[in-house]
Amino acid sequence: MAGPTSARISLRHPLSVPQSYSVRSSQGSQLVLRGANPLFCVKLSKARAVVAAAMEVSKASLGLANRQPSKDVLETWRNADAVCFDVDSTVCLDEGIDELADFCGAGQAVAEWTAKAMTGTVPFEEALSARISLIKPSLSQVEDCLEKRPPRISPGIADLIKKLKANNIEVFLVSGGFRQMIKPVAFELGIPTENIRANQLLFGTSGESAGFDPTEPTSRSGGKAVAVQQIRQV
Template sequence: MAALISARVHSVCLTYKCRSSPLLQVTSLRTISTTQFANAIPSEEVLKIWHSAGAVCFDVDSTVCLDEGIDELADFCGAGKAVAEWTTKAMSGSVPFEEALAARLSLFNPSLKQVQEFLEKRPPRISPGIAELIKKLMDKGIDVYLISGGFRQMINPVALQLGIPLENIFANQLLFGNSGEFAGFDTGEPTSRSGGKATAVQQIRKVHDYRSLVMIGDGATDLEARRPGGADLFICYAGVQLRETVAAKSDWLVFDFEELLTHLTA
């Protein structure tokens, strides 16, 4: 089994090291094995929750999409390296998310025109296998949500492409002035601050009586959604970025969506 996982991970590395954007440095995963991460093999309890899920919530950046959206937008606006450094801090949980979000945006202050040009010239890149997994989930009557610290302007096109209702998006909102100048972001969105994804999951559960709810993502903010009253199961997706502290604390560590799809249909 360890050999199978190592082979799969090696294939993932070869795929993503060739991406056009230099911003995301994919951790070398060749040595990953079940010795290092026992949770790479799901327990019976984990599979029971996965099979009974009434809703699945996905992070977007480095999960549903290959890129970190804010890093890509910053790169487009000429501030890629500085913003990417802040993103690393935010995803590792070393600084409060709201502090990192404000700091990153202040480095390039994107205008409405820049955002529109960015979306036109650099459309979102969907992760391999995610479309098939989401389709299968929805075919089985499982509700799908996108919960992201990214921005609705960039996430709405992703949701439309994958057939996810726009009302099932929890994300941040860029604000612009009358002339299209950058005016900050909506601090009223739960995902604009640390613990926001847990808050979003709790809000979802207040409205819907799901038998169980699963959160899938790669970062510390996704792991937070596993708090009491939040997600019943946190799956760490490491197909783009492996964040070892997050992976170690997850209920299930996966490196491709095909594994989740296989267990869903088993």
């Protein structure tokens, strides 16, 4: 069976691809495209043809002219049966857990742990546990946060997902964030809630914080890759 194909692409504008890039083939099964400012990453598994996409939206890049994607990139997306998007700083402009922390008055301390988790300074599960201990969000706080600070969808994402669905390509949201924060995003984009792979906040009988579900793959380091692998096997 053919190995996975991956592409790393520099974007000067969200959801667009510059024409200048180099291609390197590894063992005949991997395609790597590199640019000066890598903002977007896709992976195509020919076993089930799943594309996993992660993008950091640069505010400085939003005003630049759009460019047509290369033929290779278009083929990668068109041959996929499913696309898995990261959520924070990808589908959404913000980091959901940092937004919730700020709303609950623990923004700075939690942001420091988020930075550690993103740079790999500490295991993700340790950082996740520490952040939830600092925030201790109640159910009502989560609901109030979503009402007063609704997630901001990244420019172009809604159109991209609409086009993927029109081509019968299934869309998944895979995140180290929380389902409660991601469900409104999925609803707005027309993505079924069963296509969310993320962590689950737990609450007591009175709505008080009871931590998170440690059995979710995304609650651990490398969990997103595990979640995508599980999607491939469906």
